[in-house]
Structures are given as structure tokens and as C-alpha cells.
Amino acid sequence: MNGDEREIVNVDSIELNLTTSMVCSNFNRLCILYLLKKSPKNEMQAEKIASNLGISHRTVLYHLDILHDYDLVEVREFRKKGSKLLRSVWGLNAENRENLNKIFVRIRRKFNLEELERLITLNGKNSRKPRTQNNHSL
Numbered sequence: 001m002n003g004d005e006r007e008i009v010n011v012d013s014i015e016l017n018l019t020t021s022m023v024c025s026n027f028n029r030l031c032i033l034y035l036l037k038k039s040p041k042n043e044m045q046a047e048k049i050a051s052n053l054g055i056s057h058r059t060v061l062y063h064l065d066i067l068h069d070y071d072l073v074e075v076r077e078f079r080k081k082g083s084k085l086l087r088s089v090w091g092l093n094a095e096n097r098e099n100l101n102k103i104f105v106r107i108r109r110k111f112n113l114e115e116l117e118r119l120i121t122l123n124g125k126n127s128r129k130p131r132t133q134n135n136h137s138l
Contacts, residue, residue, distance in 0.1 A: 016099055016102055016103070019070050019072070019099065019103065020102075020103050020106050020107075022066070022070060023067070023070075023072070023103060023107075024106075024107065024110065026063065028053065028055060028059065028060075028063050029063045029066065029067060030107065030111075030116070031053055031116070031119075031120050031123075032049055032053070032060065032063055032064065032067065032073075033067065033072065033073075033092070033100075033103070033104075033107075034107075034113075034116060034117075034120070035049055035052055035053075035120065036049075036073065036090065036091060036092050037092065037100075037104060041091065042091050042092040042094075043076050043089050043090060043091030043092070044089065044090065044091070045088055045089050045090075046060050046061055046064065046087065046088065046089075046090060049064075049090070052120060052123075053120060053123050054123035055123075061087070064087075064090050071093050071095070071096045071099075072092065072093055072096060072099075072100060072103070073090050073091065073092060073093055074090070074091060074092075074093045074094075075087045075088075075089070075090055076089040076090060076091045077089035
């Protein structure tokens with residue numbers, strides 16, 4: 001290739017790589033996506049996610065908001081508390097299924113899913129002692 005020719009860059013591939021890096025850079029986000037993927041209808045209440053992971057409801061909402069910013073998850077149901085509508089049930093974003101599938105392929109390549117399942121189960125059983133620090137290296 002001479003100096004005047006430029007390689008065509010696949011922007012979708014770059015965006016997918018950045019999104020995958022963002023998901024895999026945090027153990028809680030990775031686990032949230034994994035839990036949603038294996039749950040019926042690919043959806044779950046935020047409180048149940050928190051209970052399964054042994055982390056606070058607020059922490060789950062923080063990570064769900066980040067995943068929502070990347071169009072990976074969506075709010076499926078709201079519940080009313082007084083005059084406020086609260087986000088209750090979250091699910092995988094069906095409109096972004098192609099990218100989600102690519103992300104899950106990359107996650108399966110990088111992580112042992114049996115070990116991930118064991119860690120999720122272990123953390124959920126130890127939910128009386130909330131995790132304040134994430135010691136799982138990705």
C-alpha cells in the first residue's frame with residue numbers, strides 16, 4: 001500500500017471491541033450479563049441480580065445503567081412506589097442481539113463459564129457479607 005492509500009477501518013468492529021472491553025473489565029457487569037443470558041426470557045429483577053451476586057441493589061443499578069448506555073440491556077418493567085416509577089425488571093436488549101451474541105462468544109473464549117457460574121453461586125451464598133472490593137482479575 002502506498003502513502004496515498006488508507007486501509008478501510010471497520011467502525012462496527014472497533015465499537016464491538018470497545019464494548020466487549022468495557023463489559024469484561026468489570027466482574028459485576030460480566031456476571032450481570034451472564035445471569036440475564038441464562039434466565040428465563042433473558043430478564044431478571046434487579047433485586048434478584050443483587051442477591052445472586054452478593055452485592056447491593058444500588059451497585060447492580062449502577063452497572064445496569066452502564067450496560068444500558070451501551071444498549072446491551074433494557075428496562076422491561078417498572079413498578080410504582082408512591083408517585084415514582086422505579087426500574088424493576090431488566091433484560092438483554094433484543095434489538096442488539098447480534099452484538100450481544102458476539103460479546104458472549106468472546107466471553108466464552110476468555111472465561112471458563114463453569115468457574116464463572118461457581119463464583120456467582122459462591123458470592124450469592126455469601127451475600128450476608130457484601131463484596132466491597134472486586135478481587136477477580138479479568
